[in-house]
Amino acid sequence: MLKMVVGIKWVPNTTSVNIDPKTGTLIREGIPSVVNPHDLEAVEMALRLKDEYGGKVTVITMSPPSAIAGLEHVLGMGADEAILVSDRAFAGADTLATSYVLAKVIERLDYDLIIFGQETIDSSTAHVGAQVASWLDLPYVYYVTHAELRDRKLVVRRSLENAHETYELELPALISVAMHTLHPRRVKVSNKLRVKLENPIKTWSNQVLGLDPECIGLRGSPTALSKIEMVPKVPRKNEVFRGDAREAAKWLLEKLMEEGLLKLG
Amino acid sequence: MVCKEWPEINLEEYEGVWVAAFADDEGKEIEEASLQLIGAARELADKLNTHVGVALIGSGVRKLAEEPIYYGADRVYVVDDERLSTYYPTVWGRVLYELASKYKPEVFLIPATLRGRELAPYVANSFRTGITADLTSMDVNERGDVVLIRPPFGGFMLAHIVTRNRRPVMGSVRPNIFPTPERDESRRGEIHEERVEIPPPKGIRLLSREPILKKEEIPIEKADVIVAGGKGIGSKEGFELLKRLADLLGGVIAGSRKAVDAGWIDHDKQVGQTGKAVKPNLYIAVAISGAAQHVFGIREAKRVVAINIDPDAPIFEHADYGIVGDYREVVPALIELLEEMKGKKGGGD
Numbered sequence A: 001m002l003k004m005v006v007g008i009k010w011v012p013n014t015t016s017v018n019i020d021p022k023t024g025t026l027i028r029e030g031i032p033s034v035v036n037p038h039d040l041e042a043v044e045m046a047l048r049l050k051d052e053y054g055g056k057v058t059v060i061t062m063s064p065p066s067a068i069a070g071l072e073h074v075l076g077m078g079a080d081e082a083i084l085v086s087d088r089a090f091a092g093a094d095t096l097a098t099s100y101v102l103a104k105v106i107e108r109l110d111y112d113l114i115i116f117g118q119e120t121i122d123s124s125t126a127h128v129g130a131q132v133a134s135w136l137d138l139p140y141v142y143y144v145t146h147a148e149l150r151d152r153k154l155v156v157r158r159s160l161e162n163a164h165e166t167y168e169l170e171l172p173a174l175i176s177v178a179m180h181t182l183h184p185r186r187v188k189v190s191n192k193l194r195v196k197l198e199n200p201i202k203t204w205s206n207q208v209l210g211l212d213p214e215c216i217g218l219r220g221s222p223t224a225l226s227k228i229e230m231v232p233k234v235p236r237k238n239e240v241f242r243g244d245a246r247e248a249a250k251w252l253l254e255k256l257m258e259e260g261l262l263k264l265g
Numbered sequence B: 001m002v003c004k005e006w007p008e009i010n011l012e013e014y015e016g017v018w019v020a021a022f023a024d025d026e027g028k029e030i031e032e033a034s035l036q037l038i039g040a041a042r043e044l045a046d047k048l049n050t051h052v053g054v055a056l057i058g059s060g061v062r063k064l065a066e067e068p069i070y071y072g073a074d075r076v077y078v079v080d081d082e083r084l085s086t087y088y089p090t091v092w093g094r095v096l097y098e099l100a101s102k103y104k105p106e107v108f109l110i111p112a113t114l115r116g117r118e119l120a121p122y123v124a125n126s127f128r129t130g131i132t133a134d135l136t137s138m139d140v141n142e143r144g145d146v147v148l149i150r151p152p153f154g155g156f157m158l159a160h161i162v163t164r165n166r167r168p169v170m171g172s173v174r175p176n177i178f179p180t181p182e183r184d185e186s187r188r189g190e191i192h193e194e195r196v197e198i199p200p201p202k203g204i205r206l207l208s209r210e211p212i213l214k215k216e217e218i219p220i221e222k223a224d225v226i227v228a229g230g231k232g233i234g235s236k237e238g239f240e241l242l243k244r245l246a247d248l249l250g251g252v253i254a255g256s257r258k259a260v261d262a263g264w265i266d267h268d269k270q271v272g273q274t275g276k277a278v279k280p281n282l283y284i285a286v287a288i289s290g291a292a293q294h295v296f297g298i299r300e301a302k303r304v305v306a307i308n309i310d311p312d313a314p315i316f317e318h319a320d321y322g323i324v325g326d327y328r329e330v331v332p333a334l335i336e337l338l339e340e341m342k343g344k345k346g347g348g349d
């Protein structure tokens, strides 16, 4: 029986996300949102551990209420319960303030293992996991590709740039799941029915948590956006050839030859 | 009023630009990502009129302590301890925190290798300070504040991020975002051998670590020539054609995110914001449209070639030499010519 908490984020799903230059926050209007795809892999890992050893999966997200749709999705995959952590006071949080609130939520839960996604597609910082581990003083490992229990300890594997590693973690612990490693399962109709009947989503505002307003949201965030600008372009020659493929190939190889960029064996 | 969970600090006390440096597994040299950061730190420190400090931690790293100086550091703080022979994020994070707490740098930068990405937020959190991930440049504004700059989401915009009321200002930087500085053995600096409390690893144990056998294959971040394919390649077989071209040029193949998502090439060969930044002499983008997130990864490429069927593809704006055409004709023509050239040179290899 493994009690797991999975953190997911509800993120805008588009390549054309913009920032409001005045407030420095994301313009979310009109952009469809999804559960951060890498967090679905975290949910999948939790569900596989549950299938194997039995247990309970609680999904948490700090977000405006629109994230309920995302929580319904992961409950449909098979998570047991969900907590929407939502309050205007949490808005505008950087990763320090986000991880602080998430840690305070998790502290109130009964848990053995916390599972996060590798990173979010909207900010891709990969910060929040390590920060939660720091607040809760837990052992943690990132980029996990496989996890199993051995004598109530969690054995995890991961691959870094130059090595494969295996770690043993005492519980409670925190891991993040390497992206592109697991295929998240589909939503099941029977689970969706359960969600309708039992309504396993709770909402926690700061009235529940009672956190100091100085430690959360915009005020609890040391980092601030001071300016947004377009990315300066790296200057390039921009010479273009149109025409016959063989002529084009000749043209290019001559250019590369002139510049000493062709090293033939 | 500030958050009571944050220890009180005096901003005035914080000075210097620090970099965390790590050695490779054998302890033979300092990782290139760390050296690149020293170069970037040097530039920022000159703007701030301050020093560059390097926190060099690990087991057996004392013998490498001169190296950061040759690459631009003024002071090196070494923690060389047997207990650091195994890497644990919480232990190494604690050591970096202790060291930086003692000397109070204004800025603290950590290379965003996979380990660094795991470690950096932990260190930042110990200070109860903010951290900017994957920054691509740094500056000092009119008020004298350090500004860390990163491309959020789209990759087509840059966010300037300041750190209010907390120190150090922390950031992580991906490999190959900054060039490796020239090594200059005539540079001089101070080396401080440090002792800090090293906590035992709590609740974590390394069971095994096996080096990934680098088949003779060069990783894309180290390659001199890269032939990268995108969605327009259309199939795994198409990538085999690219491989033939890459082999003739003495290079390796890579891909865009869409090519990776399609399963034509592995994720560790993805170029771009969520993949790797590369710095070849020659980057050939084949059937890649040139999305901001992709070209983000080729800023340090010396020459960029684009082959695309669409004359309006944005990649042409980011290329030195562009060929408008179907890659299924252009790439075989290149292969043929190269083979002819090789043949003439003396019967091939």
Ligand SMILES: Cc1cc2nc3c(=O)[nH]c(=O)nc-3n(C[C@H](O)[C@H](O)[C@H](O)COP(=O)(O)OP(=O)(O)OC[C@H]3O[C@@H](n4cnc5c(N)ncnc54)[C@H](O)[C@@H]3O)c2cc1C
Pocket (backbone or CB within 6 Å): A014, A015, A121, A122, B153, B154, B229, B230, B231, B232, B233, B255, B256, B257, B258, B259, B270, B271, B272, B273, B274, B275, B276, B286, B287, B288, B289, B290, B291, B292, B293, B294, B307, B308, B309, B310, B313, B325, B326, B327, B328
């Ligand atoms: C947060 C975020 C992070 C991202 N990170 C990355 C990243 O790290 N790396 C990355 O690459 N992308 C990244 N992307 C995705 C990026 O926005 C683009 O979707 C992607 O780069 C497009 O890949 P592509 O150029 O291969 O495909 P497309 O944009 O579909 O372009 C295919 C191109 O092939 C050309 N073509 C088609 N057929 C032929 C032919 N026969 N011969 C020649 N040309 C042909 C077409 O004209 C077209 O230009 C990211 C997106 C987001 C939102």
Ligand SMILES: Nc1ncnc2c1ncn2[C@@H]1O[C@H](COP(=O)(O)O)[C@@H](O)[C@H]1O
Pocket (backbone or CB within 6 Å): A006, A007, A008, A009, A036, A038, A039, A042, A060, A061, A062, A063, A095, A098, A102, A115, A116, A117, A118, A119, A120, A123, A124, A125, A126, A127, A128, A129
């Ligand atoms: N607002 C949030 N609520 C719950 N979990 C989150 C939130 N933001 C980030 N996470 C988790 O932290 C991981 C890393 O996020 P990031 O640091 O934003 O890249 C994500 O993959 C999620 O698992």
